[in-house]
Amino acid sequence: xxxxxxxxxxxxxxxxxxxxxxxxxxxxxxxxxxxxxxxxxxxxxxxxxxxxxxxxxxxxxxxxxxxxxxxxxxxxxxxxxxxxxxxxxxxxxxxxxxxxxxxxxxxxxxxxxxxxxxxxxxxxxxxxxxxxxxxxxxxxxxxxxxxxxxxxxxxxxxxxxxxxxxxxxxxxxxxxxxxxxxxxxxxxxxxxxxxxxxxxxxxxxxxxxxxxxxxxxxxxxxxxxxxxxxxxxxxxxxxxxxxxxxxxxxxxxxxxxxxxxxxxxxxxxxxxxxxxxxxxxxxxxxxxxxxxxxxxxxxxxxxxxxxxxxxxxxxxxxxxxxxxxxxxxxxxxxxxxxxxxxxxxxxxxxxxxxxxxxxxxxxxxxxxxxxxxxxxxxxxxxxxxxxxxxxxxxxxxxxxxxxxxxxxxxxxxxxxxxxxxxxxxxxxxxxxxxxxxxxxxxxxxxxxxxxxxxxxxxxxxxxxxxxxxxxxxxxxxxxxxx
Amino acid sequence: xxxxxxxxxxxxxxxxxxxxxxxxxxxxxxxxxxxxxxxxxxxxxxxxxxxxxxxxxxxxxxxxxxxxxxxxxxxxxxxxxxxxxxxxxxxxxxx
Numbered sequence: 001x002x003x004x005x006x007x008x009x010x011x012x013x014x015x016x017x018x019x020x021x022x023x024x025x026x027x028x029x030x031x032x033x034x035x036x037x038x039x040x041x042x043x044x045x046x047x048x049x050x051x052x053x054x055x056x057x058x059x060x061x062x063x064x065x066x067x068x069x070x071x072x073x074x075x076x077x078x079x080x081x082x083x084x085x086x087x088x089x090x091x092x093x094x095x096x097x098x099x100x101x102x103x104x105x106x107x108x109x110x111x112x113x114x115x116x117x118x119x120x121x122x123x124x125x126x127x128x129x130x131x132x133x134x135x136x137x138x139x140x141x142x143x144x145x146x147x148x149x150x151x152x153x154x155x156x157x158x159x160x161x162x163x164x165x166x167x168x169x170x171x172x173x174x175x176x177x178x179x180x181x182x183x184x185x186x187x188x189x190x191x192x193x194x195x196x197x198x199x200x201x202x203x204x205x206x207x208x209x210x211x212x213x214x215x216x217x218x219x220x221x222x223x224x225x226x227x228x229x230x231x232x233x234x235x236x237x238x239x240x241x242x243x244x245x246x247x248x249x250x251x252x253x254x255x256x257x258x259x260x261x262x263x264x265x266x267x268x269x270x271x272x273x274x275x276x277x278x279x280x281x282x283x284x285x286x287x288x289x290x291x292x293x294x295x296x297x298x299x300x301x302x303x304x305x306x307x308x309x310x311x312x313x314x315x316x317x318x319x320x321x322x323x324x325x326x327x328x329x330x331x332x333x334x335x336x337x338x339x340x341x342x343x344x345x346x347x348x349x350x351x352x353x354x355x356x357x358x359x360x361x362x363x364x365x366x367x368x369x370x371x372x373x374x375x376x377x378x379x380x381x382x383x384x385x386x387x388x389x390x391x392x393x394x395x396x397x398x399x400x401x402x403x404x405x406x407x408x409x410x411x412x413x414x415x416x417x418x419x420x421x422x423x424x425x426x427x428x429x430x431x432x433x434x435x436x437x438x439x440x441x442x443x444x445x446x447x448x449x450x451x452x453x454x455x456x457x458x459x460x461x462x463x464x465x466x467x468x469x470x471x472x473x474x475x476x477x478x479x480x481x482x
Numbered sequence: 483x484x485x486x487x488x489x490x491x492x493x494x495x496x497x498x499x500x501x502x503x504x505x506x507x508x509x510x511x512x513x514x515x516x517x518x519x520x521x522x523x524x525x526x527x528x529x530x531x532x533x534x535x536x537x538x539x540x541x542x543x544x545x546x547x548x549x550x551x552x553x554x555x556x557x558x559x560x561x562x563x564x565x566x567x568x569x570x571x572x573x574x575x576x577x
Contacts, residue, residue: 025547032550041568045558046551062547083535090498092572141574149569152558276496286542287535 002170003211006242011208013238014215015174016166017230019181020159021191022135022199023066029134029158030057030100037197041151049156051095056284063158064288066190067107067132068298070160073188073305074127076111080290082131085279093137093150101161103279106131107288113164113184114307115176116325125177126165135159154198160191166205166215171231171238178202178227179329183306187331195226202230206237208245216241217251221265224258233258237265309334317346326354332368333358339375344382352382356399364403373402381409391470394418421468424476427460430468431480434459445481456481483521484514 003010028035031048048055071078083105086098108130115123137152162181168174182193182200193200202225207218221237224230241251255275256265304312306328313324313334327350328334341349357378361371381398384390390398390413401412413419421427434456435442445452460473485493487506490513494501501509555568564571 027547027549027551031552032545032548033552034549040555042555042558042570043568044552045555047558048551050558058543058545060547061544064544088496092570092575139575140569143569144566144571144574146574147564147566147571148574149566149571151569278496281535286540288542 004208004238004242007246010211011238011242012211013169013171013234014166014207014209014218015168015171015234016205016218017164017168017174017177018203018205019162019164019178020135020201020203021070021162021181021185021193023063023158023160023190024192025060025062025066025158027060028156029060029063029132031156033156035157037199039153041149042153044153045155049095049152051097057100057282059285059288060158063132064107064290065298066158066188067130067160068290068295069188069302070162070185070190071108071111071130072295072299072302073184073190074108074111074113074130074162076127076130077109078290078295079105079107079109080292080295081105082107082288084132084282084285084288086282087133087277087279089275089277091136091139092148093139093152093155095137095152095155099134099136100282100285101133101279102131105287107290113177113180115173115180116310117173117176120321123167123173125167125173128163128165130160130162133159133161166207171234174204174234175227175231178230180306183329187303187305198225201225204230204233204237206234206241207251208238208241216245217253219251219254219256219265221256221258222268229258229260232263233265236263240265303331317341317350319346319350323350323354326358330368336368336371336375340379340382342379344379345386348386349379349382352378356396360399360403372406373399377402377408384409384413388420388422388469389413390418390420391466393470394420394466418467421464422472424472427464427468427472427476430460430463431456431473431476434463435480442481453477453481483517485510485517 003012005011022035023029025035027033028046028049031046033046033049034044036044046055048057068078082102084100085103087101087103088098090097106129110129111127113125113127115125117123135154135157137150137155140149140151143149164177168177178200185191185200186193191199195201201223204221204224205218206221207216209216219237219241221233224233237256244251252267255268257268258265309328310321310324313319313327314321317324319327326333327337333353337349337353340353357371357373360373361368364372366372381395381402384398385392385395394413395409398409398412398418401407401416402409405412407415438456438459441452441455445456456477457470457473460477461468461470487510490501490506490510493513494509559565559568559570562570
């Protein structure tokens with residue numbers, strides 16, 4: 001267990017996360033206005049979203065389906081009877097004066113997420129619930145000295161609020177939780193997980209306690225919009241709480257904000273009194289009743305999820321756990337790998353895909369869908385290694401050339417004469433030449449200085465322009481020097 | 483259940499309705515009477531009775547995920563006390 005060192009001894013951090021994940025619907029949860037990001041202000045607002053009197057909400061069936069899919073993907077209970085409630089508060093970007101949400105009876109109940117931590121450790125974090133709710137509008141405070149500008153395009157957009165149990169103990173675990181949740185949502189296609197555009201936002205509940213003690217008072221840092229900031233906010237909040245407690249103070253249960261530019265959390269000015277939400281069932285909406293047969297049918301449409309895919313990669317391709325985790329982190333990466341691995345050595349393919357290939361994508365800042373080297377082209381290169389046409393070292397050179405020119409591996413090898421020398425006569429000659437040039441080294445080696453073997457290999461490879469087959473060079477060198 | 487003046491003030495604040503101090507005593511009496519009237523329902527034994535969501539025998543109506551609405555900025559902003567371009571402009575509220 002990872003504890004934080006304080007003046008008075010160890011402290012344990014307790015973290016629970018609430019993630020707001022925007023559903024990938026075309027239109028809003030309760031209106032037919034577009035949910036697309038980035039439009040002209042207030043151009044995607046219906047009179048329902050603007051809270052005009054007499055307007056009635058009508059639920060979007062696709063959003064219900066995505067909530068169910070997500071629940072199933074989180075191995076959670078789907079509740080076939082759920083209720084929409086009004087959460088009442090006043091704010092300029094909430095035109096109705098309430099948010100339609102789900103309170104006592106959410107659409108999805110308890111589930112779990114398995115975190116893949118470093119060094120092959122995994123940890124299960126409980127999901128408390130998932131419920132459907134509508135988003136509020138967007139306030140902009142920096143456009144005018146005394147006015148706030150409000151854009152209601154986001155008002156009414158469908159969100160899934162996914163609440164975790166307070167099961168995490170370090171900021172790394174919180175980061176791993178968000179990455180895994182995002183991966184699952186993207187596999188399911190229910191949310192695009194794009195934190196920059198705000199389609200995934202996180203509220204962090206943090207408290208500290210002495211190991212084994214009862215839970216401490218928590219604070220909630222709202223609307224943090226990147227995994228890195230979530231981790232930083234948790235670390236800052238942990239330190240702040242420990243400092244207060246060690247100086248004899250006490251933690252105030254409050255809502256805080258993450259200040260990205262200063263790297264600190266600070267208390268929101270609004271009083272706690274404002275958080276008396278007075279939930280009650282929304283009289284405009286009947287309970288949401290699901291047909292169990294429909295839920296079962298949705299279950300048959302789920303893709304292979306990352307945990308299952310990882311297990312299959314380890315079992316069928318004999319990959320290490322780490323490599324399997326890297327490959328399944330994105331569905332497109334896993335698909336690319338499987339395409340290359342078909343009919344080839346899965347371990348060799350994994351080394352190339354997770355190593356040079358992902359490295360090149362990263363360096364070029366490109367997505368796998370936009371890769372400069374196709375799965376077939378990479379497969380072609382790997383075939384040349386497998387049949388000993390080129391060595392692994394030369395292959396790296398060929399790969400660089402493939403990236404630069406887009407040519408096929410075989411063509412590059414022919415053009416540049418990179419074909420591996422497997423002609424023992426040529427290798428013999430090169431070895432003889434090296435031995436003749438270095439008689440002193442030869443006698444030192446024969447006198448017991450084994451380390452010099454590497455020197456001879458290096459010289460021979462140099463003499464053959466790196467094209468000699470390394471296994472053959474080793475073998476012949478041993479005989480000749482021996 | 484009867485309400486006191488402090489509770490009346492709190493409810494008024496939550497509802498953003500201004501109730502002058504002088505009116506609160508009277509308002510507490512009015513609201514208490516309403517609550518007492520509703521409390522008669524407590525005489526009915528509702529053990530095992532599921533809360534009624536609606537008197538009509540119908541399910542929640544659903545719609546398909548289609549864009550069928552929006553695209554009328556001026557109508558949306560028509561009743562706004564103040565606007566700036568296509569935005570609502572409201573007194574600054576900063577957190």
